[in-house]
Every structure is written in structure tokens, then in C-alpha cells.
Amino acid sequence: MKFRAPKIGYSLKLALIGLVKNTVMTLSSIFVLFACLAIMGTFFLVMKNINHNIDKIDGYNKIVIFVDREADDYQVKEIENKLNSYDYVESVEFVSKEQALENQISQYSEADFLRDAYKDNNPLKDSFYVTYKPTANVESLMMKIENEIDYISKINVDTQVVEKINSIKNAVAIIFSWLLVLLLVVSLFVIINTIKLSVFSRRDEIALMRHIGATNRFVSTPFLLEGLAIGIIAAIIAFILQYFIYKYLILGLAEQYEILSLVSFSSVRNTLIAAFALIGISTGVIGSYISLKKYNKEH
Numbered sequence: 001m002k003f004r005a006p007k008i009g010y011s012l013k014l015a016l017i018g019l020v021k022n023t024v025m026t027l028s029s030i031f032v033l034f035a036c037l038a039i040m041g042t043f044f045l046v047m048k049n050i051n052h053n054i055d056k057i058d059g060y061n062k063i064v065i066f067v068d069r070e071a072d073d074y075q076v077k078e079i080e081n082k083l084n085s086y087d088y089v090e091s092v093e094f095v096s097k098e099q100a101l102e103n104q105i106s107q108y109s110e111a112d113f114l115r116d117a118y119k120d121n122n123p124l125k126d127s128f129y130v131t132y133k134p135t136a137n138v139e140s141l142m143m144k145i146e147n148e149i150d151y152i153s154k155i156n157v158d159t160q161v162v163e164k165i166n167s168i169k170n171a172v173a174i175i176f177s178w179l180l181v182l183l184l185v186v187s188l189f190v191i192i193n194t195i196k197l198s199v200f201s202r203r204d205e206i207a208l209m210r211h212i213g214a215t216n217r218f219v220s221t222p223f224l225l226e227g228l229a230i231g232i233i234a235a236i237i238a239f240i241l242q243y244f245i246y247k248y249l250i251l252g253l254a255e256q257y258e259i260l261s262l263v264s265f266s267s268v269r270n271t272l273i274a275a276f277a278l279i280g281i282s283t284g285v286i287g288s289y290i291s292l293k294k295y296n297k298e299h
Contacts, residue, residue, distance in 0.1 A: 014225075019226055022194055025193065026230065029234075029284075030237070031234075032183075036183035037276050041238060043179070044268070047169070047176065053261060061133075062130060063145075063157045065079075065145065065155050066125045069153075076151075079149055100124040138157060142157065184283060194226075196291045224289065231285065
């Protein structure tokens, strides 16, 4: 007698029996994987808000380019077109010397006399405020501007601030990555042992099915579904907890005390759902597959 592929209803029934029989290990697997996802989500939100607030820092990702006084309108326009052609340039804002003078005057009270004093002899220069993408290599971009564009008088950029901010972002990313790897390894270990216990508790039933011709696929499907169920349940719990903590606790405190500006949960909701589902399901299924691989080889 040869078993065909198991019907999904039968496999689900066996998977449910396995989860219930090993309640302690099942709950342990769900808890560890849920904790991994929740911490991952928290770090993701922290990095998202760090980037959000960094982007609001005036001058962080901007280069100020001053134009030579000898440049005419056509040459100024050529400079603007060239800057816009660079891949890592996000936006280019032109500020005329007249507008720059008005901006300076508006910052100080009782400075209107400067408008008449410098009406015909403006000491300022036309300039461009170039906003570059966070992934840009600032030094390389500056070299391109200096070497490829004429009529540039001076380039201003606070590289020390940029380097410090990027160092903070990189440190957070490294910590997040290693912590995520560690938690995923722990989750896999617990899930593997959960499935192994489930296989052991049904060893007599499996041996009987093997004896009458059950295939590896027939025997393995219920256990793979157990891992799938663990991953889905952990992902759902992690998302619900993340939602309530962020929306009602973190955002509530931010609004009450007017601290850092935070991104809305709706703007990251879909990303979290996709990440939790992908990591939760793949971890559960992979854990089950690893625990069954050795067993299938032995039979």
C-alpha cells in the first residue's frame, strides 16, 4: 500500500494534535519567536524615527554652493542643470544674492538699513542648496562638483556633523542586525526541539505509517504545518503588541511632552506586517524542516 499526498484537513488535524500534546514547548516557541519579532519591530521603529528626525535637522544632508560673481544668468542655469543631473542629488534650491540679503535682514531686528546700504553693492553671492540622498558619498559628490562644474566659488558642508550622525545610524543598524540574528537562532533552536518532541510523541504512529508505505511527504506535512502555525501566531501577537505599545504609549508620551517628532504607525504598518509574516512563517517552517531532515534520512 502506497500513501498519496495527505489531504490538508487530515494534516491540519494532526498538526493541531501535535501542538496541543506539546503545549509547553509550543508556547515556548511562540513566546521566543514573538519576542524576536517584537524586538525587531521596536528596533525598526527606533531607526525609522532616528532617520525621520535626522532628516529634519537643517543642513544635515545639504551642501551649500556659492557661485562666482562673474557668472551670468545662463551659466547659473547651467550649474543648476548639472547639479540636478547627479544621481545622489535629491533636490537643488537656488537662492539669489538679493534673496540671501533679505534672509539675513529678516533674522535681525532693526536691520532694515542694510537693505539700502547694500542695494548697489551686495556682498553676498548667488548660491545653491543641494540636498543629497542619505546613501550618497558626500566627499565623492563634492569632488565631482569641484571637478566638473565651472564658476564655483566655494562649497560648504559640515562633514563632522554628517560623520557623527552616520556613525550613530550605523551603530544602531549593527546592534539591531546582530541582536536579530541571535534571536532568530534561539527561535529556530526552540522550534526545532518543539517539533522533535512532537515527532517523538508520535513515534509509534509514524513507525506504523512507515511500515505500510507512508512517504516522507505524508509524514512531514503535519509537522511543517505545526511550524507554520507557530510562526503565524507569533507574528500576529507581535504585531498587535507593537501596535498598542507604539500608538498608545510612545506616540501618547510624545504628544504629551512634545519631545521628538515621531512617524505615524500607519506609515510603517504594511512594512511591519510583511516583515513579521515573512520572518515568522519562514522561521517556523525552516525550524520544522531542519528537525525532520535528520529523521527522514534515518528512515
